[in-house]
Amino acid sequence: MSRNSMLGTPTLSAERLGRMGITAILVAAGLVVAAAVIQVSVLTRLPLPGATADLVLLVLIGIALARGPLTGALAGFGAGLVLDLMPPADHAVGRYAFVLCLAGYLLGQLGPRIFGSTFGLMVLSALTATGTFLAFVVIGALTGDPRTQWSTVADLLPSAVLYTTVLAPLVVRPVLTYFRPAARGELGLVIRARKARQLNPLARRQEL
Amino acid sequence: MQPSDDRRTLRTLALLLGVSFALITLEARVPNSPPIAMLKAGAASVFGPLQQGATALVRPIDGLRTRVGNSEQLAAEVDRLRTENSALRQQLSATSVNTAEVAELNELLGVAGAGQYRVVPARVIGMGPAQGLTQTVTVDAGRNDGLKPDLTVINGDGLVGRVLTAGLHSSTVLLTVDPSVSIGIRMEGSQEIGVLSGTGGAALTLQLLNPQARLRPGDRLVTFGSRAGRPYVPGVPIGEVIAVNRATDGPSRRVQVQPYVHFTRLDLVGIVVEQPRQNPRDAVLPNRSGEIR
Numbered sequence: 001m002s003r004n005s006m007l008g009t010p011t012l013s014a015e016r017l018g019r020m021g022i023t024a025i026l027v028a029a030g031l032v033v034a035a036a037v038i039q040v041s042v043l044t045r046l047p048l049p050g051a052t053a054d055l056v057l058l059v060l061i062g063i064a065l066a067r068g069p070l071t072g073a074l075a076g077f078g079a080g081l082v083l084d085l086m087p088p089a090d091h092a093v094g095r096y097a098f099v100l101c102l103a104g105y106l107l108g109q110l111g112p113r114i115f116g117s118t119f120g121l122m123v124l125s126a127l128t129a130t131g132t133f134l135a136f137v138v139i140g141a142l143t144g145d146p147r148t149q150w151s152t153v154a155d156l157l158p159s160a161v162l163y164t165t166v167l168a169p170l171v172v173r174p175v176l177t178y179f180r181p182a183a184r185g186e187l188g189l190v191i192r193a194r195k196a197r198q199l200n201p202l203a204r205r206q207e208l
Numbered sequence: 209m210q211p212s213d214d215r216r217t218l219r220t221l222a223l224l225l226g227v228s229f230a231l232i233t234l235e236a237r238v239p240n241s242p243p244i245a246m247l248k249a250g251a252a253s254v255f256g257p258l259q260q261g262a263t264a265l266v267r268p269i270d271g272l273r274t275r276v277g278n279s280e281q282l283a284a285e286v287d288r289l290r291t292e293n294s295a296l297r298q299q300l301s302a303t304s305v306n307t308a309e310v311a312e313l314n315e316l317l318g319v320a321g322a323g324q325y326r327v328v329p330a331r332v333i334g335m336g337p338a339q340g341l342t343q344t345v346t347v348d349a350g351r352n353d354g355l356k357p358d359l360t361v362i363n364g365d366g367l368v369g370r371v372l373t374a375g376l377h378s379s380t381v382l383l384t385v386d387p388s389v390s391i392g393i394r395m396e397g398s399q400e401i402g403v404l405s406g407t408g409g410a411a412l413t414l415q416l417l418n419p420q421a422r423l424r425p426g427d428r429l430v431t432f433g434s435r436a437g438r439p440y441v442p443g444v445p446i447g448e449v450i451a452v453n454r455a456t457d458g459p460s461r462r463v464q465v466q467p468y469v470h471f472t473r474l475d476l477v478g479i480v481v482e483q484p485r486q487n488p489r490d491a492v493l494p495n496r497s498g499e500i501r
Contacts, residue, residue, distance in 0.1 A: 037255065040334035040346070041262035047472075052337035070217040077224040084231075085251035087259075088336045088344035088380040090372060093244050094231025101224045105217075133339050140341070143236040147341045147387045152408045160339045 020071060024179065028063055031175065032079045035059045036086055050159025053167045054129055056083060060104055061125060061168075062175025069108030076104025092143060099135045103128055118169050121176075125168035129161045245373070252350075252375025259334040259378070260348050312476045315364025325441060327362065327478030328353050333378065335474075341408065343386035347477060350377040358439040360431075360480040366445035366468035367391075367431060368477050379479075384446065385412065385471050391440060392432035396490040398422065401432055404446065404465060412447065414463040423452050423463060430490050437483035445493045 020028065035055040043052045060079050064072030080097030083089065107128065133153075141148045234241060240248075313329065330353070334346035349355055351374045361368040361381050369383040382389060389406040393414070402416035416423065427449040433442025447467035454461050 033255075033258070037258045037262050037334075039337060041259045042266050044335035044337055045263075045266060051339040054337070054339070068217075070213075070220060073217070073221045073224055077228065080228070082251075085248055086255045087248070087252050087373070087375065087378060088334055088342075088346045089340065090336075090342045090344050090380065090382065091340060092232050092235035092239075093247070094228040094235060098225060098228035098232065101221070101228060105221050136339075137341065139232060143232060145341075147408065149341070149387060149408055152341060152387075156339050156341075 020067065027178070028059075028075055029078070031059045031063075032056060032075070032082055035171075036079075036082050040086070040088070048159075048163070051156040051163065052160070053163035054132070054160065055167065055171065057100070057103070057129060057132060057164065058125060058168055058171035059175055060100060061107055061121075061128060062172045063179050064104045064107035065110060065172075066176050066179035067108065067181070068111060069105045072104030072106075072108030073101050074104070076100035076102070079104075091140065091145065091147075095136055095139050098139065099132050102135070103132050118173065121172050122165050122168045125172060126161050126165040129164040130157065133157060133160055240373075248373060249375055252373070252378055252380070256333070256346065256348070256350070256375055256378030259346055263331070263333040263348075312364055316362070316476060316478045325360075325362070325478075325480045326482035327480050328355065329476060329478050330379075331476055332474045341387070343383040343406065343408065343471065344372065345381050345383065345474060346378050347381055347479070348378055349479060350375045350379050352376055353479075354481045355379050355479055360437070360439060360441045360444065360483075361477050362444055362480060363469060363474070363477045365470070366447065367440070368469055368471075368474065370439035371479060381477070383471055384467060384469070385410070391446070392434070393429045393446060394432045394442075394490070395421070395423075396428040396430065396493055398427075402429075404429070410466075410471075411450065412465040412467060414449065414465050416463070419461075423449055423461075425449050425451060428490070428493055429465065430493060437480070441480050441483040443490065445490075 035058070039052060039055045043055065056079050060072075060076055063075045067075075077097050077100065080095075080100035081093075083096040083100070084091070084093040107124075110124070133156075137148060137150075137153050231244075235244065316327065316329065328349055330347040330349035332345045333348045336342050336344045347361075355371055355374040357371055357374055359371045361370060367384055369381045369386070369389070372380045372382040383406075384391065384404075385406045385408070387406050387408040391404045392401065393404045394401050395416075398421060400416050400418055400421040402414055404412050404414050407413055414429070425448075429446050429448070431440045431442055431444040431446060434440045445468055447465045447469075449463055450466045451464040452461055453463075
């Protein structure tokens with residue numbers, strides 16, 4: 001049962017919510033690639049202890065929240081494949097594709113509920129970073145990856161989540177604003193605004 | 209969302225997850241199968257130049273930190289420290305990035321020269337994030353420079369790792385500290401042989417074939433060498449023993465080895481494309497005062 005029909009909102013086609021123009025697709029792909037390259041060539045060079053901020057995940061959070069579950073799943077799958085194939089990756093191809101595809105879908109289901117709150121975005125980013133990291137490790141453990149060591153995972157989890165959460169407002173917010181169909185003057189404007197307000201009465205008007 | 213749209217989304221999700229699952233299963237059964245290897249090689253040619261560009265952009269900022277030491281207001285303090293501490297003086301002499309690079313290259317050539325290796329120099333242009341649980345880096349040399357999988361990678365301090373996959377202009381290097389790595393080793397002096405394994409952490413664990421062999425912290429080890437020098441050429445310094453713990457159960461001991469290479473600060477590395485005709489044994493280890501013999 002879909003949420004909107006329960007709430008009695010005007011139906012909003014998933015195609016309109018999810019459909020991306022060719023420009024939006026190119027921008028999304030460019031952002032994912034840039035985030036992946038910055039992650040391995042710039043962020044890992046920083047003299048910070050522990051893990052590295054998950055920039056690609058933050059871009060995905062922005063896209064999925066703005067465009068819904070269908071685009072979220074597609075973008076997550078693509079972003080995951082980039083992380084699986086880009087050197088110096090050496091894990092089973094498909095691991096990040098699986099994890100981020102699922103993450104993109106679930107984030108898309110949340111929809112515009114937390115458009116308004118930066119704190120909400122940070123909490124969501126922290127939860128997503130924890131979930132994707134653990135899911136990635138669990139898939140490795142299930143497929144018998146000899147690198148799966150839970151002590152290492154426990155060491156890395158706090159710093160991975162911390163760095164990702166700190167960067168969340170800087171990355172998720174602009175991506176969200178760019179990809180939100182309403183902000184780009186498409187037909188989805190009125191419907192999305194009304195839907196968002198019904199889902200979250202606390203959402204500020206100007207955010208819509 | 210209409211129910212039909214919901215169904216369409218779920219169908220797409222199921223399809224994508226199915227494809228991912230199929231890929232993971234394929235990789236678990238046949239690691240690095242030809243189609244996957246082709247995809248990865250393609251990705252390497254696309255992402256190699258991008259990583260090289262990004263690294264070139266941030267390298268001057270890296271250097272800036274070192275150059276600050278050259279400024280006039282610090283000069284007096286540098287002088288004072290120079291007279292105080294000879295070890296510190298050595299570090300401070302490398303104030304400019306360029307001299308530091310020259311020193312690094314010299315050191316690399318020194319190790320290579322002492323062992324009669326022929327090396328191709330390369331720079332690290334990407335490191336895998338730690339949460340990938342994989343200790344790998346990208347370097348900016350590839351098949352065009354004569355690289356191929358399973359070549360030994362060294363730097364001025366010792367063994368870095370081995371080439372995992374070689375793209376056209378960039379390659380992936382598996383570092384010695386990766387938890388999937390095991391290396392045959394030989395102890396300096398006693399010539400005892402053993403197996404060194406990565407742990408994912410900073411230290412490595414050593415298992416000697418002769419459980420009675422005498423081992424003390426400070427004992428140094430070099431690569432034993434693989435057949436035809438792939439993946440490891442013989443005689444490359446790896447590190448030294450820092451702790452020997454008797455296991456509570458059984459006769460085995462847990463021996464921890466500190467590698468000479470600082471894996472978090474890798475920059476210039478050399479890939480051994482030609483190995484020495486004679487096994488240099490431990491001749492490449494620096495003598496205790498720090499110079500290469």
